[in-house]
Amino acid sequence: MRATPITIKPSTVFSILALALAASTAQAADSKSPCGVPNLHTCPQPFDKVLPAAKNMLTWDQDTRVVGFRNTYRLYEGDVFSTQGATPSPLPAADHLLSNVQYSLEGKRQGLADYLENQSVTGLLVLKDGKIAYEYYGKGNTAQTLWTSRSVAKSVVSVLVGVAIKAGKIKSVDDKITAYIPELKGTEWQDVTLHQLMQHTSGVVWDENYASPDSDFSHMTQCEAKPDPYDCVLNLVKSVKRKPGVKPGEVWSYNTGGAWLIGRVLENATGQTIAKYLESQIWSRYGMQQDGVWHALVPGKVDMGGHGFNATLRDWGRFGQFVLSGGQLPNGEKLLPNAWLARSTHWTTAKGSVTKAAPNGQYGYQWWYNAPAPDADAEPKKTATSEQTFWALGIYGQTIAINPVEHLVMVQWSTWKNAETPSSLYDEQALFVNAVSKALDQKQ
Template identity: 80%
Template sequence: MRPITIKKSFNGLSILALALAALAGAAQAADSQGACGVPGLEPCPQPFDKVLPAAKDMLTWDQDTRVVGFRNTYRLYGGDVFAPRGAMPYPLPQASHKLSDVQYQLAGKPHNLADYLANQSVTGLLVLKDGKIAYEHYGKGNTPQTLWTSRSVAKSVVSVLVGIAVKEGKIHSLDDRISRYVPELEGSEWQHVTLQQLLQHTSGVVWDENYASKDSDFSHMTQCEATADPYHCVLDLVRSVKRKPGVKPGEVWSYNTGGAWLVGRVLENATGMTIAEYLQSRVWSRYGMQQAGVWHALVPGKVDMGGHGFNATLRDWGRFGQFVLSGGQLPQGEKLLPDDWIARSTHWTQAKGSVTAAAPKGQYGYQWWYNAPAPDSDAEPKRTDTSDQTFWALGIFGQSIAINPAERLVVVQWSTWKNAESPGSLYDEQAVFVNAVGKALSK
């Protein structure tokens, strides 16, 4: 609230009137945000923590702080609500074959489900088999009404929305240069990059994604998001990046949240809607999600954050996974995605840097990941008959959606790892665990 300047000539009643007016203005401003801290969000997610951490410190929160921060991220920034708008929730009945325990090996040692929850600092875990709940767990005070932030799992959500926009003809072709949709990129190193290259993170621009460095581009983006004018700060940062000399678009794979933000800008300009509006109108209100979610907005109602920022309940994360598992089909049968979209999205790029010992066919598609244990890891089950068909939405600190169409399996995980993406054995454990879950539920 702005300080009130009171002239000495005012009498006591004038002073009281000004003070009351100021309090009324503050109350009106609070009301405009709604009871839940975001305009249009209801009912309020639970728990509704009273004390929130500073957004600018997101990368350095300790694990206990991260629990509170991640389930209240929707309140730390501007936000756009996406709601089911009265749609009948897509049913997630309880499975008759429950997942009671899982056995797997890591570093040559036996582990079970309790070990996994502890090792991964799990705050939410949902296993869907044939669209039925085989296992559901909430930790650290989270509930079925908690909105948990996705981090980069949102990139995969945006990728799906791009597929819908392609089928609707709002995006002409993935071969289009992105400057066709985002003219502000003319004259920058992005101007000749195609949408496909942007989705595959093969733009060739130099972007430092180091989460442990205060001076990385990603860290600077995080600081931008906590400013009074996050849009122009992020735009200036992303537009300022350079290209490594001699590297053309499509030649080198390099993970790039700045580029992922531009995927969101392409989608928004092509559809004339924010990411949240498009998600709500195409999926959230038609597939039948249960609760409203919030998308992190740089300019509420105009510009959302395409690189991260999806906040939703555990079961609605699972429903989104089921939607993708179906190839983008609504319960009534209408197909929202092109027939080959999932296959194209999970055709891993062979650009330099994408192919590794653990991912000999490449590790990245249209903002979906291939995730498998390192070949020299002492882990089991390292592979199953269908594990190569599993594709992943991954976010730092352990967020994930794993989808295996062959097993009709969706596994959703919320976590608060101590570090953003290390040690790498945590990713190995995720992959081995999903393999073990698939084997356990196929018996």
């Protein structure tokens, strides 16, 4: 049977198209409203109008870096990790507040105000026994600011790997990573285990030089600013070579390319992005106060495992409290294997990891050992428990320091002039945490 033709006036067609376009625009606006990020419905503050170019991240001046770091979640595609409306776990004020901290560096006495200035601090939080002993916001940052983590995110991913192992999603850290990322077969990564990847002892050559425009890390930064970042990053990471004669496990060398692969192992093993796994396992269950954003290379599919965690200062602190507890939720459920933190902070002694300042090694499962050099003109170099402190560190001064014995967590946001120099800035961080520990102990 032949259908009867239906005549539609041109004006009607235009009306239908206009309505469809309006609906599509409204839907897109709703998904991005009001912050310009899909599914982020509460705008962090301040919400800067003019943003710097992402491709210039390594050469921003310090004032630009403030704006860039608190708006990194807007500079790239991102996946939101939501609280799912959970009630924030309380962070009450401590009975004894931190007011007077004294330490010496290069023979000069320093106090709290000196530390904030020396470190270009834009946010500082000190938690003692889960209570706020000190909280500071600088350069216009607020309690609603989402600050970018840089490589502190590596430690977050490390914790999520532990969660995935406890949940049976990842069989063992002794698995070869090709079991989870088969496209690495035939590359220099093919015989590397997850244990070696997390300790950065893959033996694969990677230039992490932040000051060189020709380093692998700089090339990765440029990839991330391109319209199709995933293929660019994947091709870069797959193309690197192995130093002749160096086997996996023999040499320690810090490697953000390898850290990105840890994120890919996690995502392929769990079937979720880093952001979604963080949300489903910790963020919505521990009681965080605000949604965060993870830098995505392919939204909803691939996140950046080497960096990209953006969250509030207090939620950084809550994450530190979660780790300090051994991965325990407020209801008592433990999400990490019993020995996971001990294994994560068992420092590798592979060549390059052992130094005068770190005689037992400086790196674990993407956590750092951080202490002043033995010959440094500084005090207090140690406390009774300072050897138990472990660190999540990111360039330009981002920090989570955790001392489980002291029940102490320190979170720091900064915009150092240079990515990692001078090294005395790291010494000063260690001294400051030691001094804070002493100051708070004296008030008990």
